[in-house]
Structure formats: structure tokens, C-alpha cells
Amino acid sequence: MTLHRKTAADARPSVGRDCDAWCSRCNMALEHTIIAMVGLEIVRVKCNTCNSEHKYKSAREAALGAERTPTTKAKSKAATAASAPRPRSAVSAPPPSNASRLLWTRSMGDRDRAKALAYTPALVASPGSLIDHKQFGYGIVDAVIDGKSRVLFEDGYKVLVTGR
Numbered sequence: 001m002t003l004h005r006k007t008a009a010d011a012r013p014s015v016g017r018d019c020d021a022w023c024s025r026c027n028m029a030l031e032h033t034i035i036a037m038v039g040l041e042i043v044r045v046k047c048n049t050c051n052s053e054h055k056y057k058s059a060r061e062a063a064l065g066a067e068r069t070p071t072t073k074a075k076s077k078a079a080t081a082a083s084a085p086r087p088r089s090a091v092s093a094p095p096p097s098n099a100s101r102l103l104w105t106r107s108m109g110d111r112d113r114a115k116a117l118a119y120t121p122a123l124v125a126s127p128g129s130l131i132d133h134k135q136f137g138y139g140i141v142d143a144v145i146d147g148k149s150r151v152l153f154e155d156g157y158k159v160l161v162t163g164r
């Protein structure tokens with residue numbers, strides 16, 4: 001395998017040769033002609049574009065210098081307005097009727113409706129009794145106070161006379 005290698009003489013800069021350098025007048029890296037060297041160092045060049053002679057400054061050196069120039073442009077922090085978390089929409093309590101209906105449904109559970117006590121004012125109820133009311137339907141006695149029973153029906157609580 002033949003390696004086409006550049007000879008040292010080819011790579012080595014020498015007076016009269018062209019080289020890339022930074023031209024401060026053109027303010028850009030351009031091809032320059034080497035006009036003076038000290039050893040292997042290029043010291044003086046002539047810009048092929050503006051024909052000005054000046055000290056050699058490599059394009060890379062100039063680029064690095066440019067990078068070093070402090071950039072005062074501090075990125076203005078885009079005021080990332082931390083979008084305030086949306087207030088939770090208050091969980092609207094279900095209307096009482098729905099709440100009591102749900103409670104009634106749960107309370108009824110697997111109660112045997114066939115065993116419901118037919119309601120009459122004479123009915124002696126106790127908390128937990130399942131009653132069957134002609135008008136209100138099935139209900140579960142919630143509390144018994146002074147001859148009255150609070151009964152949970154599908155439509156809500158009713159107070160019925162009991163134990164008369």
C-alpha cells in the first residue's frame with residue numbers, strides 16, 4: 001500500500017509561499033504570502049487580498065483571541081413564569097339527593113327486600129330495620145327517637161311516626 005505522504009519540504013512554510021493568516025485590515029482569515037521567517041516561524045506576511053504587509057498572526061490564533069473576548073451578553077433568563085399550578089377545581093359535592101341515594105344504595109346492599117317490614121304508624125322499628133313504605137319505597141331505619149323514626153329512603157331521609 002502506497003502512502004502518498006507529503007514531504008516535509010511541501011508542508012514546511014517558506015518565504016514566497018502562501019499561507020493562511022489573519023489579516024487585521026481585512027478582519028478575516030485570508031491567504032497571505034510569507035515574506036519573512038525566523039527559523040520555522042512565519043513572522044511577516046503580505047495579504048493577498050489587500051496587499052498589506054503585517055506581522056503574521058495565524059487564523060487560529062485570531063479565532064481563539066476572538067473567543068476569549070468576554071461576552072457580556074448574559075443570557076437574559078427568560079422569565080420562565082412558573083405557571084402557577086391551576087387551583088384544583090373544588091370537587092363539587094354531589095347534590096344531597098344523590099348523596100343520600102348513594103348511601104341508600106349502599107345501605108340496601110344485599111338486604112332481603114322480601115323481609116322488609118310493611119310500614120304502619122304502629123310499626124315498632126329499630127335502627128337497621130328494613131321497612132317498606134307505600135309512598136317512599138324501601139327504607140332503612142337510621143334512628144328511633146321519641147316515637148319517630150328517621151328512615152333513609154332512596155329519595156333521602158324521612159321521619160316517620162312509628163310505635164304507635
Ligand SMILES: [Zn+2]
Pocket residue numbers: 023024025026027030047048049050051052
Ligand atoms: Zn488583508
